[in-house]
Amino acid sequence: MRSTLPISIPSRFQPAASGSIIDFPAEASCFQVEALSLAYGGKPALQEISLRVPRHRVTAFIGPSGCGKSTLLRALNRLHDLNENVSHEGRILLEGQDIHAPEVAVDELRRRVGMVFQVPNPFPMSIYENVAFGLRLQGGLTRRRMDDIVEWALQAAALWDEVKDRLRASAWSLSGGQQQRLVIARSLAVRPEVLLLDEPASALDPISTLKIEELIRGLKSQLTLILVTHNMQQAARVSDYTAFLQEGELVEYAPTDILFTNPTLRRTENYITGRMA
Amino acid sequence: MSAWSELASQRLPRSEGPWAWLAAGSVALSLLMLGGLLLLIAVRGLGHFWPAGVVQLELEDGRALAGRVVRELPLEQGERERLYYTANRDLDGQVWHWLAVSDIVASERPRDLLVLERRFHGEFIGRLVEVGSVDFPDPTSTATADWNALQASLAELQALRSERDRLRREQLRPLIQQLDADPRDAQARRELAAVNERVRALQHAMQGKVAILESADGRRLVQPLDEILRAWRPNAMTTGEKLTAWARGVWRFLSEGPRDGNTAGGVWPAIFGTVLMVLLMSLLVAPFGVLAAVYLNEVAHQGRLTNLVRISVRNLAGVPSIVYGVFGLGVFVYGVGGSLDEWFFSDELPSPTFGTGGLLWASLTLALLTLPVVIVATEEGLARIPVQQREGALALGATRFETLTRVILPMTVPAMLTGVILAIARAAGEVAPLMLVGVAKLAPQVPVDAEFPFLHLERKFMHLGYHIYDTAFHGNDVQAALPLVYATALLLIGVILVLNLTAIFLRHYFRTRHGYVPRQ
């Protein structure tokens, strides 16, 4: 059972808003964000965010549109590197290692921290080649081994039964929900430690959404998941911890059941009741 | 009441009517003009190969003529004037006759009127008197024209000709090569002499027969059979025979080389040269254009300088093609070509190898000319790739280079092909720059053959566009060459169409290989 005792971490990185309740020890955290501020061309998008993401749990980021959820998520695998206008301060540690340290290779980091986007983005290749894409980048796999991993990844993404007879068909021939599960399988195939999901179900129908949610819950035994969602019920259903962001600030961060039933701050409560209603 | 308001609400959208009509009218007009142009070229060009009937005329002043009607024009006071093509340049000195219709007393179409296509002096129109030996031609013979004898003699001649060609190909050439390798080979020398003797005998047999011909006004002519390419009697032919003859004519036009200073014969070397040059150009321009576009779009810092380069590239597309020709002549032909000659072909100097216009320099010049088109099209294709595709690859641990080569570039192939299509469309029709960098009036030797290195990049080549220009303006009888000009123009359009369609099918294949682009 999860402890309901609020354990505050005495740290200089404790967020100013101080609504956070963290009930896991520092060793159990996978990501550790320390006073992260980020700006797009001088316009601040994240301000002094500090939080720790627990290993093998599902953590949800919620908040109004434009509050910086995606920005924070993309900072975690350095996707912002592509944008010359982005500047940041503060540190992000993955398993204790600063991800911006010069000895960290960004492609290796991104292999360890996979990402699934809002709109399914399979490559214009066959289903098989999509899943094998990351494996081919690493190279050195035998044909048999590759087949095995592809099958395993598709099984893990609960897609195998639907596509096993047409692995050579184009990935674009799949439905939206299937495509999104294919993208998840593609990410899983390279055995990431963390999977970032940016509103992975918002473009899908309720049934597909349910499948994705089930998948997320099932995957946490194997890796850490971070989920951005607009759907409060979804956050409540699948996540263990929830961080509430507003205007680039981390307002409150707590175990999901506490945050939803008993938020510390008025701002959180207003947002949640407003959205739940 | 409700019916009334319904009617009122159905009024035409304001001001859309005339605009729609204007737009539709412009489209219709453009299509009509285009269709008319194609039709004109097709009729004039393809009609040339039709074995049209010939008429025999008797004029008021007693003269007799035989020829083909070419066209008719009205004169003043209801009078009309006709242009006849009467051939027989060796008898009359002129082959065109304008006649007032009222001057013609009688006009008939005798079945025995004969048309000959000859190697010299163009066509002959008239009658056949006799086929005989060259040694005793009897210009006063009264024998009746024997069409079948002529046919038989021509067939016999053809057999001799192919036997001679076979001897040359299969015996003479190997022997000469053998002697080249070892000039003291007495055995080969003897064999060579023997074969030469046989060839000479065949040659002599071929020149052994003549036809005695008579023009419509009774003048006679001794015509060596060897110089007759084809003979036919248009008035005696059925429609089926004419159709066959027409198809043969079209085929000869496509498959043979030109004769008579480009005013007769076919255009095969020009077709070959055009296609080869365009293909070479595409092979040269595609990689350069794609690399340049990749650099501009993916590698370069997106700043003011990059934008300046981009604008310059777009403006280069508007530079007149002759300027590229001058550039090609100065830089490729004299500059690079001259240096190549000094370094590698110095024993051939002063006759230039690469230091003169040729296939390679022409292709390079046109590649330069079409480079902006390919760059722009590829850049637009790169910009159209959804950012999600890039991020998807990056998020799997791909480097920027891997993302580019494995995801982005394969998705950009259709855009690149669009660029190549536009490049082909522009390059295949260019003539001006080619005149400076390598096109030839006559180059019956195509730049590809069985001789190492098979593709001869330094050779001059023929081009359909230039062939049109040359035939239309530099022949000795422009009127006679005009149908060939139309036919060549039609062919040029056809060649460009085929090249373009190939690229379009290729693009369609790459576009639909994976279904359509997903929503973005």
Ligand SMILES: Nc1ncnc2c1ncn2[C@@H]1O[C@H](COP(=O)(O)OP(=O)(O)OP(=O)(O)O)[C@@H](O)[C@H]1O
């Ligand atoms: N590439 C960019 N360039 C400039 N500003 C950006 C960029 N991406 C995001 N922003 C700005 O940063 C802020 C946070 O954006 P972000 O995409 O992180 O919001 P979000 O919480 O994910 O919103 P949503 O729920 O609508 O996806 C917004 O004000 C947005 O306008």
Ligand SMILES: [Mg+2]
């Ligand atoms: Mg977002």
